[in-house]
Amino acid sequence: MDGFGVIVLAAATGIGGGTIRDLILDQPVFWLHDTSYIYAILCAVLISIFWLNRHENIPRTLLQIADAIGLAFFAVMGVQKALSIGMPDMTAIIMGVLTGCFGGVIRDVLAREIPLLLKGELYAITCIFGGIVYTQTIKLGLATEYVMLLSMASTLFLRLAAMRYNLVLHVFKYPN
Amino acid sequence: MDGFGVIVLAAATGIGGGTIRDLILDQPVFWLHDTSYIYAILCAVLISIFWLNRHENIPRTLLQIADAIGLAFFAVMGVQKALSIGMPDMTAIIMGVLTGCFGGVIRDVLAREIPLLLKGELYAITCIFGGIVYTQTIKLGLATEYVMLLSMASTLFLRLAAMRYNLVLHVFKYPN
């Protein structure tokens, strides 16, 4: 995979989750009026291309950690936005999962990979964990910034732990 | 495929069609405020997992019949919602197809299967048949409940017949 499609793929991954969140919540899509998001993605892509052209590869672990940070960050933003317009906790948690995971799913579908989401690792469930942390701690009266940090840290921690120790949630006794 | 991804896949299949319908019709997405849909899907998934862990497999025919019932049910809901906000018949029929088939398409794309929709069996066309039955019988002054039942039965009957007798609609004389 070469050429400009890579940039499109990166953009789809970066803004796909938030776009579907805003569509479902019937909010203005976040990058529509504020084009700084688009420029941020362009910068990130240019830096990556520059880096990749100097060094032969990005270490796989680094990519996974970047993916985990994106997952945790987007998941928190999804929960926060849903709650800010008065959605119930359950809906907010699902918006967190959607926002966190959807970009990566678009990327994997377009690149014809099996979505990371479906591979059996703890992935979507880390967003649910972060979403539960968010919706429960906010009720304790903590300031929103602390709740967001705590929730993001929970998601990130669980995801990194899952990667490090190959945590897998078996829901079926017999493999299919 | 194991782990939590299965639940996400089930949820995508269950609410995907209705979500895209509501987005296109510019209606509030149906599961946003009423979280009972989400709980219903969770229950269905838990029952399936419990069942699959006691018995080794679900018979293929049973799965296909469940898929056919879902298809017929969601298709009718799509037509009904589109008509209820004053859409033209043609649009309502297409919303029926979208609502009925889209969930399954998401599932097949994520699981990297060839969508059932494209496999040549009568699939989308059963939703169109049910949609025509709906939009035409409602004009005869029948009560909405009867029209919905009739339309759902038409879709289901045609789909089950297509499965039973391997009905295929050949649109090309020469296979590609």
Add this chain to the structure above:
Amino acid sequence: MDGFGVIVLAAATGIGGGTIRDLILDQPVFWLHDTSYIYAILCAVLISIFWLNRHENIPRTLLQIADAIGLAFFAVMGVQKALSIGMPDMTAIIMGVLTGCFGGVIRDVLAREIPLLLKGELYAITCIFGGIVYTQTIKLGLATEYVMLLSMASTLFLRLAAMRYNLVLHVFKYPN
């Protein structure tokens, strides 16, 4: 691939890009009230099926030219609609890319092909080129019709040139 799924695939390709454009711009989806688009696609599909059943195949080049015309046409419509509701240039260009390319991406994902978009040929970038032509020439005070024609011609010309001379934009020095 045979049967009715082909028609669904054609419809998804034809209206998919414009549908996602209208959803993101929060405009009424264009084919919802005006069903003539749906009839136009049905006619196009029927003509194609008729043609394919008399002749064995459509020459590959003809298909690619049809794809290029669709790309250029939809891209211009995307830019035009975004600007008409007061979006910034950058957003309008991206809506052009989305509208132009998204239908083809849906088609390729459903048919399990590697999206043309990602194959390294100049594809998305031709929409960006057309979008820049549009947003810049409209500022010179040219009539909208001329700007649209000019932008469409730019996209089409660049895409046809890319096809004819196998223009590829290498963004990576080392192939992955």
